[in-house]
Amino acid sequence: MDVKSLPSIESIRFEGxxxxxxxxxxxxxxxxxxxxxxxxxxxxxxxxAGKTSLLQVMAGLLIPQGGSYFLNDHDVVPMSFEEFLPYRxxxxxxFDYGGLINNRSIFDxxxxxxxxxxxLSPADAQHRVKxxxxxxxxxxxxxxxxxxxxxxxxxxxxxLRGLIAYPDMLLLDDPSIGLGDSTQMAFAELLKELHQxxxxxxxxxxxxxxxFMNLFSHQIIHLxxxxxxxxxxxxxxxxxxx
Amino acid sequence: MSAWIERVDGLGRFLTxxxxxxLRIFLMVYLSLRATILDKAQGFRTIVGVxxxxxxFTGWQALPIISALALATxxxxxxxxxxNLTLLGGSEMIGSLLLVTLSREAGPLLVALVVVARSxxxxxxxxxxxRANREIxxxxxxxxxxxxxxxxxxxxxxxxxVLCLAFYFNLIGILxxxxxxxxxxxxxxxxxxxxxxxxxxxxDVFIFLLKNSFSGMIIFVVCCYQxxxxxxxxxxxxxxxxxxxxxxxxxxxxxNLTVTAFFYMSKLKSMGVL
Numbered sequence: 297m298d299v300k301s302l303p304s305i306e307s308i309r310f311e312g313x314x315x316x317x318x319x320x321x322x323x324x325x326x327x328x329x330x331x332x333x334x335x336x337x338x339x340x341x342x343x344x345a346g347k348t349s350l351l352q353v354m355a356g357l358l359i360p361q362g363g364s365y366f367l368n369d370h371d372v373v374p375m376s377f378e379e380f381l382p383y384r385x386x387x388x389x390x391f392d393y394g395g396l397i398n399n400r401s402i403f404d405x406x407x408x409x410x411x412x413x414x415x416l417s418p419a420d421a422q423h424r425v426k427x428x429x430x431x432x433x434x435x436x437x438x439x440x441x442x443x444x445x446x447x448x449x450x451x452x453x454x455x456l457r458g459l460i461a462y463p464d465m466l467l468l469d470d471p472s473i474g475l476g477d478s479t480q481m482a483f484a485e486l487l488k489e490l491h492q493x494x495x496x497x498x499x500x501x502x503x504x505x506x507x508f509m510n511l512f513s514h515q516i517i518h519l520x521x522x523x524x525x526x527x528x529x530x531x532x533x534x535x536x537x538x
Numbered sequence: 539m540s541a542w543i544e545r546v547d548g549l550g551r552f553l554t555x556x557x558x559x560x561l562r563i564f565l566m567v568y569l570s571l572r573a574t575i576l577d578k579a580q581g582f583r584t585i586v587g588v589x590x591x592x593x594x595f596t597g598w599q600a601l602p603i604i605s606a607l608a609l610a611t612x613x614x615x616x617x618x619x620x621x622n623l624t625l626l627g628g629s630e631m632i633g634s635l636l637l638v639t640l641s642r643e644a645g646p647l648l649v650a651l652v653v654v655a656r657s658x659x660x661x662x663x664x665x666x667x668x669r670a671n672r673e674i675x676x677x678x679x680x681x682x683x684x685x686x687x688x689x690x691x692x693x694x695x696x697x698x699x700v701l702c703l704a705f706y707f708n709l710i711g712i713l714x715x716x717x718x719x720x721x722x723x724x725x726x727x728x729x730x731x732x733x734x735x736x737x738x739x740x741x742d743v744f745i746f747l748l749k750n751s752f753s754g755m756i757i758f759v760v761c762c763y764q765x766x767x768x769x770x771x772x773x774x775x776x777x778x779x780x781x782x783x784x785x786x787x788x789x790x791x792x793x794n795l796t797v798t799a800f801f802y803m804s805k806l807k808s809m810g811v812l
Contacts, residue, residue: 394672
């Protein structure tokens, strides 16, 4: 697929969006919300209020029961898998745990989206993945399968796979869990670099880790009782690495 | 009166849940085919790789057990058939007996049972674990449709494997059965082959293809469906695997019986009995 033909994500909006897991209270109740763009957004809520579900709805992994979810003023809720695909390729999503393909090596896991969709030539795809692997010193684990590597490596592999296609919108679910301080800093630096290069324009992070979030200049949105609220002030960047 | 209503209600619920399940199975066949056709990203190489792996695990690795089963079944049928047909003076019917019992009836069922036991369980638990480990969700998040990436190649690989295994079963069962029991009877091979060739009709080819291809499809669709029905936790995997085995065997048996019944009735009709 030609990357240039994919739509760039310019706006994200919910209109009366309702989502509930079967047998549970709704995570989103007729929610109207215009998401902040071109920024790092910290998604906060009480524990179990549905941050992960919110990110999964935004990634198109969960289908809302009602309302509309607009990407670039196109309602994506009624779209089929194939119709949503061009948007999906511009959205990166990383899991809080699990999510690696167990019968593929760490390298093959990270390169999978690039190769499957022919987003880059095989040589360029290999080069990009090798660069990432070297940057995070994962070389000795790259040929191992997920079950044979430490949790930190699994977590990093999931994070790198989410952004390897340089998406416009990146949704990170508890990205700092399982990572050491130096890896957290290095990952935050990578995100900032990609943002400066015009990739990962809209970053949404669900986290309870204030120290990690303070590595970015971020805005905050709260999910509470099925509705989203924007926090008025913009938190100043507290820690800048380098 | 209320007990009677409860029984009818129970029967109704049983029927509707089974009809719903069957419709869901058909729907998954359609959706996986649709996803494969519409999936422009999935290259020929990717899909052929997964199909080849499935054929290797389901077909190639099952050859020893299929050989043993085919030899045992073929030998028993040759010995029992010859023993009884000779008493009736109809030993030239041995070919017809073998084709009807082995190729049309026992072959498809035994091959299906072996495939369910070996590969159906493997597919159901593999897909179930992928679901529990969020690999299916991960594929979706990367824009990879699990129906075209996981389900369709397994169904197609399964159908190819079952067809090949059934052909191999018939060949080994009939010829191997004859040669294995040769010391116990004095039938010339030319007589045996003549009897077989006289009994062989296009109906045998039709029934072979129909029963075995659909059995292969049923087994792998049901097992993939059960695997994908895992919701959250790995503890569901053994449960869905057991259910996959039970459902596959029920569906395959009912399908084989239905084909046989239709064929038998059409035979009777063509003979003017019905």
